[in-house]
Amino acid sequence: MKVKVLFFDDIFSKLFRDELPQDQLVWDDNWVAAVEKGLSESDDRSGVIFDLVKTGDIDAWREIIEQEKPDIILIDLFWPAQASVKFKDRNRGADISLSAIAAIRNEFPDLPIACYTLKPDKDLLEQAYRNGATIFLEKVALALPEVQSPLKYVLIYLMRQAAIAKR
Amino acid sequence: MINHTIAAETILEKLPIIAISGGDTAVDSILMEVMKALTALVHADIGQITLLPKGGMGEKLYVLKDGRPWLKKEVHLKPLEPNKGFTGRVLETGESILIQDIWAEGEMEGGNPFLEIAESMDRHYLQDIKKPVASIIILPIKRGSEVFCSIELSRYRNKKPFSIDDKKMLEKFSSRYGSLVMDYVIDVRDRITVNMAHDKLLKMARLIASNNPIDHREVVEPYTRHSAADVTMVLFKTGSIHESSFRLVATQGGVVREVLLSNFMPSSGSSLRDGFDSIFPVEGEAGDSRMDDFYDRIETMPGLQREDRDFVQACLNSVESYVIYPLHILGQELGIVILGSSHKGFWKYLHMNPFLTVYNSLLKSFLLNERLINFLSDISLKIHNPGFYCLGAIKGILVKKAPELLADPQMISALNGMEDLLSELHDQGRVLRWRDKTIDIIKWIRVLVERHEPKLPWITIEYRLENGDLASGCKIMASDEQLETIFENLFSNSVRAIKRRIEKESSTIGRIEITIREKDSFIEVMFKDNGMGYKTVSGYGSIQIKEEMERLRGSINITRDPYQTLLIFPTIQDSKKG
Numbered sequence: 001m002k003v004k005v006l007f008f009d010d011i012f013s014k015l016f017r018d019e020l021p022q023d024q025l026v027w028d029d030n031w032v033a034a035v036e037k038g039l040s041e042s043d044d045r046s047g048v049i050f051d052l053v054k055t056g057d058i059d060a061w062r063e064i065i066e067q068e069k070p071d072i073i074l075i076d077l078f079w080p081a082q083a084s085v086k087f088k089d090r091n092r093g094a095d096i097s098l099s100a101i102a103a104i105r106n107e108f109p110d111l112p113i114a115c116y117t118l119k120p121d122k123d124l125l126e127q128a129y130r131n132g133a134t135i136f137l138e139k140v141a142l143a144l145p146e147v148q149s150p151l152k153y154v155l156i157y158l159m160r161q162a163a164i165a166k167r
Numbered sequence: 168m169i170n171h172t173i174a175a176e177t178i179l180e181k182l183p184i185i186a187i188s189g190g191d192t193a194v195d196s197i198l199m200e201v202m203k204a205l206t207a208l209v210h211a212d213i214g215q216i217t218l219l220p221k222g223g224m225g226e227k228l229y230v231l232k233d234g235r236p237w238l239k240k241e242v243h244l245k246p247l248e249p250n251k252g253f254t255g256r257v258l259e260t261g262e263s264i265l266i267q268d269i270w271a272e273g274e275m276e277g278g279n280p281f282l283e284i285a286e287s288m289d290r291h292y293l294q295d296i297k298k299p300v301a302s303i304i305i306l307p308i309k310r311g312s313e314v315f316c317s318i319e320l321s322r323y324r325n326k327k328p329f330s331i332d333d334k335k336m337l338e339k340f341s342s343r344y345g346s347l348v349m350d351y352v353i354d355v356r357d358r359i360t361v362n363m364a365h366d367k368l369l370k371m372a373r374l375i376a377s378n379n380p381i382d383h384r385e386v387v388e389p390y391t392r393h394s395a396a397d398v399t400m401v402l403f404k405t406g407s408i409h410e411s412s413f414r415l416v417a418t419q420g421g422v423v424r425e426v427l428l429s430n431f432m433p434s435s436g437s438s439l440r441d442g443f444d445s446i447f448p449v450e451g452e453a454g455d456s457r458m459d460d461f462y463d464r465i466e467t468m469p470g471l472q473r474e475d476r477d478f479v480q481a482c483l484n485s486v487e488s489y490v491i492y493p494l495h496i497l498g499q500e501l502g503i504v505i506l507g508s509s510h511k512g513f514w515k516y517l518h519m520n521p522f523l524t525v526y527n528s529l530l531k532s533f534l535l536n537e538r539l540i541n542f543l544s545d546i547s548l549k550i551h552n553p554g555f556y557c558l559g560a561i562k563g564i565l566v567k568k569a570p571e572l573l574a575d576p577q578m579i580s581a582l583n584g585m586e587d588l589l590s591e592l593h594d595q596g597r598v599l600r601w602r603d604k605t606i607d608i609i610k611w612i613r614v615l616v617e618r619h620e621p622k623l624p625w626i627t628i629e630y631r632l633e634n635g636d637l638a639s640g641c642k643i644m645a646s647d648e649q650l651e652t653i654f655e656n657l658f659s660n661s662v663r664a665i666k667r668r669i670e671k672e673s674s675t676i677g678r679i680e681i682t683i684r685e686k687d688s689f690i691e692v693m694f695k696d697n698g699m700g701y702k703t704v705s706g707y708g709s710i711q712i713k714e715e716m717e718r719l720r721g722s723i724n725i726t727r728d729p730y731q732t733l734l735i736f737p738t739i740q741d742s743k744k745g
């Protein structure tokens with residue numbers, strides 16, 4: 001089975017990448033590579049092939065979803081560079097993703113949305129669920145595919161639940 | 168024929184109505200009425216009012232030429248030596264004076280005092296106001312025996328000179344009403360100045376208490392309005408700790424331009440540096456090395472648009488003397504304020520008055536806050552990315568290449584220590600996060616109305632809740648400063664509109680109606696008055712209201728005839744009641 005994952009993370013955005021020098025971006029990129037590898041090893045074990053579409057253009061969520069037609073959304077919650085431009089306040093990074101989640105949920109009520117953040121807190125968890133997230137996760141910064149691999153089982157579970165709901 | 172009694176009655180009837188209209192144009196409006204009446208009384212072409220403070224320099228308060236105001240707001244004439252010229256004679260004797268031709272050599276015994284000072288006068292003033300006239304009358308306005316003001320009326324050279332009868336008529340007016348009118352004018356002027364200063368300080372205080380972005384043009388305006396500078400240039404340090412860029416806001420003749428000076432490294436000895444031996448305020452003049460250096464830097468600065476470069480250079484070219492005040496505070500170099508004049512040696516008038524000194528201190532404090540928050544925010548971001556990812560990579564490498572080290576208690580302790588340290592710094596950065604406050608909007612508006620009622624006894628403020636329970640309240644996410652900005656602007660707009668109607672229809676009783684409606688997950692506040700349309704000075708108030716409503720994720724809808732503003736705030740459902 002093939003599952004298309006639309007992966008929103010500020011790591012992929014030009015705004016974010018323009019802010020940090022290459023020698024610092026390398027650590028973020030290592031982590032993304034570990035996530036990709038963690039998901040890509042899945043076909044033999046779980047029978048699911050994950051097709052990862054990576055984007056940092058959170059404002060264009062509607063166009064991208066319509067174009068890519070993903071089975072599931074994976075979204076980072078903290079977008080400080082975008083918040084700096086939009087609200088002149090980096091600390092409002094979560095407001096960027098939360099409003100996107102609410103809007104996606106409004107237009108695509110059945111699309112599973114998995115969100116995650118590096119340093120979760122109770123308020124953010126509550127807000128994410130209130131805005132329409134399907135599951136709230138902690139982002140693990142460890143750049144090891146083995147550690148990132150369990151994410152695929154979370155995604156598979158969400159796909160199954162969505163399929164049940166559709167019946 | 169108009170006589171002095173009718174002129175006085177006309178003026179006295181109009182003054183209170185003009186004064187109530189408030190705003191910074193009220194003084195000019197009053198003075199225009201006074202000058203129009205007096206010039207009409209004796210068929211004068213030009214009328215002037217000069218303030219003569221005891222022991223100070225004379226200040227031209229108003230000049231009317233051919234029925235139109237000549238003295239523009241942003242033009243600062245050179246202060247007058249009160250003891251010189253014909254005005255000096257009036258001040259000395261306390262008597263009015265009639266001169267047939269101010270340019271005639273032998274006009275007065277002992278020489279013509281005007282000709283002695285003509286060369287030192289402002290050249291525009293000399294050209295426009297003095298050159299075309301011959302006959303003048305100068306009247307002293309007194310408090311008891313002390314002259315505190317003079318009124319000068321002149322006729323063009325090609326007209327018949329003033330007569331003794333003209334002078335007598337003016338003297339009658341002056342002795343009966345002069346002091347009354349001018350004291351009233353000075354009183355209104357002082358009141359308006361205090362109100363404006365208070366308003367500016369309040370705005371700055373709200374800016375400090377908010378997370379709103381700074382509007383550089385807006386914060387620079389008080390330096391232009393409340394100083395004797397013809398040219399104002401304020402440089403704000405911008406960018407990160409590693410770069411030196413400045414945002415320059417230059418103002419001249421009512422034109423404001425914002426220019427970004429990218430990678431602008433201040434020269435050694437520049438006022439932009441707060442060296443250990445820096446002394447402020449700096450006084451300087453055209454042609455000094457500081458001005459020449461700055462001019463050359465602008466000339467050769469890459470990336471500047473031509474219009475910006477031309478404007479800044481035109482500003483610098485028109486400056487004959489200047490003072491520089493720093494925006495530096497606690498060792499942080501945050502920028503400077505340059506107050507420039509087209510007059511030579513104008514330093515003592517350019518220095519900041521007490522209001523501007525306080526304002527400047529508040530601006531420094533705001534800029535320092537903003538800078539620190541930006542730096543801390545940058546640090547917080549670095550901890551988040553790449554800090555945590557870097558630590559994650561180290562752990563990953565250890566797992567892959569030296570897993571036995573992960574069993575080493577010292578290694579575990581070091582990694583945990585690093586994790587705790589990064590987490591702690593990350594959380595500390597979050598301390599600065601802006602937190603919306605929940606405010607009971609119904610109670611908040613009630614308190615606001617109660618606060619405004621005693622200040623506006625001539626306006627009835629009606630306040631009602633159309634549905635829902637007034638006592639149980641209704642909460643929204645907002646800060647006091649945001650709501651103050653919105654409602655203070657609405658109140659001042661309404662007060663202006665009502666004053667405007669009273670000017671036209673003096674029997675009007677002002678009324679402001681605030682109606683509150685609860686609707687699903689929103690609360691609607693309708694703000695309505697019975698004023699009439701007026702010309703806005705800046706229109707900035709409405710923009711501020713719209714911006715704040717957007718930040719609060721609400722909306723605003725303004726309709727005309729009748730003029731009313733509908734504000735819609737999203738409410739907090741969970742904690743709405745109680």
